Amino acid sequence: MNELRIAVVGAGLMGADHVTRITTRIVGASVVAIVEPDAGRAAAAIASAPGSVHFASIEEAIAAGIVDAVLIATPGQFHEPVLLPVLAAGLPVLCEKPLTPSSAAALRVLEAEQKAGKKLLQVGFMRRFDREYMQLRSLIASGDAGELLALRCAHRNPSVPASYTNDMLINDSVVHEIDVVRYLTDSPITAIEVKHQKRNSLSPAGLKEPILVLLETESGILADVEMNVSIQFGYQVRTEAVFERGLAEIGRTSGMTTWTDGVIGTAEHMSFTTRFADAYDTQIQRWVNATLVGEIDGPSAWDGYLVAVACEAGVTALNGGGRVKIEYAPRPAFYS
Amino acid sequence: MNELRIAVVGAGLMGADHVTRITTRIVGASVVAIVEPDAGRAAAAIASAPGSVHFASIEEAIAAGIVDAVLIATPGQFHEPVLLPVLAAGLPVLCEKPLTPSSAAALRVLEAEQKAGKKLLQVGFMRRFDREYMQLRSLIASGDAGELLALRCAHRNPSVPASYTNDMLINDSVVHEIDVVRYLTDSPITAIEVKHQKRNSLSPAGLKEPILVLLETESGILADVEMNVSIQFGYQVRTEAVFERGLAEIGRTSGMTTWTDGVIGTAEHMSFTTRFADAYDTQIQRWVNATLVGEIDGPSAWDGYLVAVACEAGVTALNGGGRVKIEYAPRPAFYS
Amino acid sequence: MNELRIAVVGAGLMGADHVTRITTRIVGASVVAIVEPDAGRAAAAIASAPGSVHFASIEEAIAAGIVDAVLIATPGQFHEPVLLPVLAAGLPVLCEKPLTPSSAAALRVLEAEQKAGKKLLQVGFMRRFDREYMQLRSLIASGDAGELLALRCAHRNPSVPASYTNDMLINDSVVHEIDVVRYLTDSPITAIEVKHQKRNSLSPAGLKEPILVLLETESGILADVEMNVSIQFGYQVRTEAVFERGLAEIGRTSGMTTWTDGVIGTAEHMSFTTRFADAYDTQIQRWVNATLVGEIDGPSAWDGYLVAVACEAGVTALNGGGRVKIEYAPRPAFYS
Amino acid sequence: MNELRIAVVGAGLMGADHVTRITTRIVGASVVAIVEPDAGRAAAAIASAPGSVHFASIEEAIAAGIVDAVLIATPGQFHEPVLLPVLAAGLPVLCEKPLTPSSAAALRVLEAEQKAGKKLLQVGFMRRFDREYMQLRSLIASGDAGELLALRCAHRNPSVPASYTNDMLINDSVVHEIDVVRYLTDSPITAIEVKHQKRNSLSPAGLKEPILVLLETESGILADVEMNVSIQFGYQVRTEAVFERGLAEIGRTSGMTTWTDGVIGTAEHMSFTTRFADAYDTQIQRWVNATLVGEIDGPSAWDGYLVAVACEAGVTALNGGGRVKIEYAPRPAFYS
Secondary structure: OOOEEEEEEOOOHHHHHHHHHHHHHOOOEEEEEEEOOOHHHHHHHHHHOOOOEEEOOHHHHHHOOOOOEEEEOOOHHHHHHHHHHHHHOOOOEEEEOOOOOOHHHHHHHHHHHHHHOOOOEEEEOHHHHOHHHHHHHHHHHHOEOEOEEEEEEEEEOOOOOOOOOHHHHHHHHHHHHHHHHHHHHOOOEEEEEEEEOOOOOOOOOOOOOOEEEEEEEOOOOEEEEEEEOOOOOOOEEEEEEEEOOEEEEEOOOOOOEEEEOOEEEEEOOOOHHHHOHHHHHHHHHHHHHHHHOOOOOOOEHHHHHHHHHHHHHHHHHHHHHOOEEOOOOOOOHHHO | OOOEEEEEEOOOHHHHHHHHHHHHOOOOEEEEEEEOOOHHHHHHHHHHOOOOEEEOOHHHHHHOOOOOEEEEOOOHHHHHHHHHHHHHOOOOEEEEOOOOOOHHHHHHHHHHHHHHOOOOEEEEOHHHHOHHHHHHHHHHHHOEOEOEEEEEEEEEOOOOOOOOOHHHHHHHHHHHHHHHHHHHHOOOEEEEEEEEOOOOOOOOOOOOOOEEEEEEEOOOOEEEEEEEOOOOOOOEEEEEEEEOOEEEEEOOOOOOEEEEOOEEEEEOOOOHHHHOHHHHHHHHHHHHHHHHOOOOOOOEHHHHHHHHHHHHHHHHHHHHHOOEEOOOOOOOHHHO | OOOEEEEEEOOOHHHHHHHHHHHHOOOOEEEEEEEOOOHHHHHHHHHHOOOOEEEOOHHHHHHOOOOOEEEEOOOHHHHHHHHHHHHHOOOOEEEEOOOOOOHHHHHHHHHHHHHHOOOOEEEEOHHHHOHHHHHHHHHHHHOEOEOEEEEEEEEEOOOOOOOOOHHHHHHHHHHHHHHHHHHHHOOOEEEEEEEEOOOOOOOOOOOOOOEEEEEEEOOOOEEEEEEEOOOOOOOEEEEEEEEOOEEEEEOOOOOOEEEEOOEEEEEOOOOHHHHOHHHHHHHHHHHHHHHHOOOOOOOEHHHHHHHHHHHHHHHHHHHHHOOEEOOOOOOOHHHO | OOOEEEEEEOOOHHHHHHHHHHHHOOOOEEEEEEEOOOHHHHHHHHHHOOOOEEEOOHHHHHHOOOOOEEEEOOOHHHHHHHHHHHHHOOOOEEEEOOOOOOHHHHHHHHHHHHHHOOOOEEEEOHHHHOHHHHHHHHHHHHOEOEOEEEEEEEEEOOOOOOOOOHHHHHHHHHHHHHHHHHHHHOOOEEEEEEEEOOOOOOOOOOOOOOEEEEEEEOOOOEEEEEEEOOOOOOOEEEEEEEEOOEEEEEOOOOOOEEEEOOEEEEEOOOOHHHHOHHHHHHHHHHHHHHHHOOOOOOOEHHHHHHHHHHHHHHHHHHHHHOOEEOOOOOOOHHHO
């Protein structure tokens, strides 16, 4: 196989973005199939991936025999019904986060993958492919600044649509920090707690945010995460790592600096699409490269399961549960 | 009166620093009396304030009739016995933080000042005189970035002596943030909670830190404060203010930038004495100027009382008390 | 044609880098031929581009009929003998800078391209594809800060090999600023002058640098360029643009910030390969995309000629010529 | 003498600023006399320095016998007629820059001071008292980054009054860099040259700027200085020092950072009065302290003479003189 033939499932904003990415910026892969119920979206995606074909379902796409790998970009509740036939067919798959909305569903996916007998599934936590996150992880691993003691995080969006719910604060947004905290600390999250900051009057009706989320790891590290989705000024993800002998900070935007009208200014990101553009490209390229040699190169289904459990606890905590302890199923040998 | 004749009570590190400050950098004031039991310290202070005289007690200094105002720089437990005769004598006084170690003592001081019939007492929360804190307060008051929603603070020391205790994390260190959060938000603190980050193995034996302190204000603002006293790299006090439409950050050190050996570098402060050098000077100069016209120009005894109550709650919280609610005595009309 | 089959001529450091780039990061192209006299280099390049074939000369590669486009990465003195047969064969070509070492040779190349009847040649001034240079050019074009008045540039290398000569300060290094100044100002350079800063004792024997190069454009803009090739600390290219109502600065490296041992630090680049990694990728991808539709998308042979003339004047200026005026041949209609 | 009684000569903008400074921020000194022909200005100055007295001439002020030291803040052409009687009276004096407008006048002042038999005169080059300039000078002296090779400077003003002439670009503005370059390099300036950048259309009629001034020191260092007086955005003085193994930069403004409307912003200075506020205070306090013990602590009359000579050459260079070599009178033993 010298070019990976990919089926993209879901051609909404994120799926369409992946189709363009694979077609124009990723080496060794092409989009051959679009699985998308909405005819308009499907047509648009087909148009941007010359030579690709539309399928009504993942089963039909698999049956056509032209697909080497699958990329799932549907909303989370549709992940399991796509993942199960894909894994049953033994196809490698990159699934956008979250793996599944519930930990029970995630466990079923783990079983399906184990039945396939081979690691096939990678979860789309793209921050692990961001250069600065990788630098920070290296610094932590090096011990150069002593042991890591705490992480202080902020995840800020300019705004969200009216359809965005309180639970999505955890399941759609904090979900990234939940994965990243474990990635950086190499230790599972064992408790979660949620505090409310003062409500932003610019938040959509019914949304109570920003919030401060406290994550504790088994290794004793406390991560505090400000989750803010209506802050207007821009899109920003920052992490400060507190060590025994020093600090490190990532996520401070830079670029051309201008001096005008008494102000020194630099442009800030307005969306994750520019902030993490390189991380998305790197993630997909490395996934393609690994898939071509029969491997995965990123967070596994097990990582996806751990996050699903922590998110469930997070939603409980958000809805008045206080400090919620987190317990996981034992790790199958398959994932060690 | 064209020059304020000051008695400095306590000639330890901080007192000696104030003696030098008043003698060499403050206009319109001179140190005329040193009250200090330790003969060596007293002699050193006298030497650096030409023309000053040593007294064994504040009472003797007052009786000598040469003192216009008093600056107290002893440890906190000695504040009350100095404050009471000073207030009884109707002398203006600047008292280093904390006003008193207990809220009960603070109430006695409030009564003594009310008996004097005039505001005489200013508490040494010098951060209120730091340029960046003043800028941040103005930004909050302006509403230019929308309402303030949260404060995210860090207070980091390179190290502390072996005599530093866990309670001092609150009473000596977080005490500053407790005052500043109220100063910035113009709202009293109504609850406090303490979380432990991972213990720094470089902390003195028995000290369990860093900690994350959560302060809630009556106005609904949540302030999270990282308190860290063994971080080695330098002295740093940073605050990030989260608004409805933006952010502001203060406390990032700058200065000459160098490029050497593959690194872009700037020097960090190693001590509060350089970080807040200007704030100390400004505080004392403004206190002198105000005192010469019979006023105070800074945090009052009432401010000191509020902090004392919050610190007591903070120590309870630190010692396993969970989230501790804070209640204050009613504010006397005298302080409104 | 759905994949551009490229012959890479010259498999030294830069050529090998391009082979890897095209093979692993560029979409829609592959390296099918390596033209390189050195057997070891050729073998290494072949190994990193599976399916590619070695040719002893560009003529043989063309004759084989498998090449759609050519990328020339040999030293500058070998460009003309490769360019002439490539243009005669009507093949699109990306030629590393400089186009040719002499303006006379550049004129012969211009003639050859005009004889081919179509723009086929793009010159590898990769800085035009750097994000910050593009931002600065947009700012200049917008007029938002008023008219551009001056450019203040610095181009700093940690070190150069002993074989690096004084003339190479102009021909290898300042050559980039000569192109970029015209790119940013949209105006040809009409005079050049060279001043010596104090010699760096760490420069290779016989090399007299750093130098300050003054470039004047027809539009009245003065660009001063510090050219420094032994500064040890890192690789840095910075430009400050002076406008009527403000300033802009590009080229300040950022990334993870660390606080350790009293220093706030960020890593600096050590080589152009990391500083301009994205620019090289963007350049090649856009060249591939344009070539596939029969166009060029970057600096033309005419741009290369202008730089060649200015470099000749620059060498004269460097060798004691004072301020040297620059005159160009009239621009052929073909290049307008 | 325990308080220095100062006569301030000239109560324009700068003189009035000094009167306020000495009265409110400088320890050990007071303004006792104002010498100022304009009645309104004199009255305002008297009002801000309680207890001070107005004199029509410096001679009358000296004759009154109440003056210990003199601070001259008149325009440069009036310096000599004030300095000569002051030096004849043996009074210490701080004279604002320039010492005198011509080198001939400066030589007469040198003679007068030598006749007084004691160093009495300090020139107001306040940048030498700026913290970052002092840090940079220490770094140069330390040799930590290797030898200094070049200085790259910028001096930018938002605007100047219509009365500002071309020669003032040198005599009023570049004069600071002329002193500072020698202060940083410890080597006299031996040549000066002026290049025009593109004229700013916002410059007052008749003014042709910005300019680039090239200063060469005896030690072989080339300093290039952008002098810009109509750049609108703010007031900025920046210096980049190029070393054998690294760089240093001073003059980048910092402070509270805000994120709003897609922009990361920091406030820039709009005037030298805030940019160099601390430097002015430090200069005067150190001058007062030194004067009280019979010394000077800053640039001497000889320093003022060197600058006067270089400015004369600079004006020649500005007015079409090309590269102008600079020669100085031999240094009297008195000034070694």
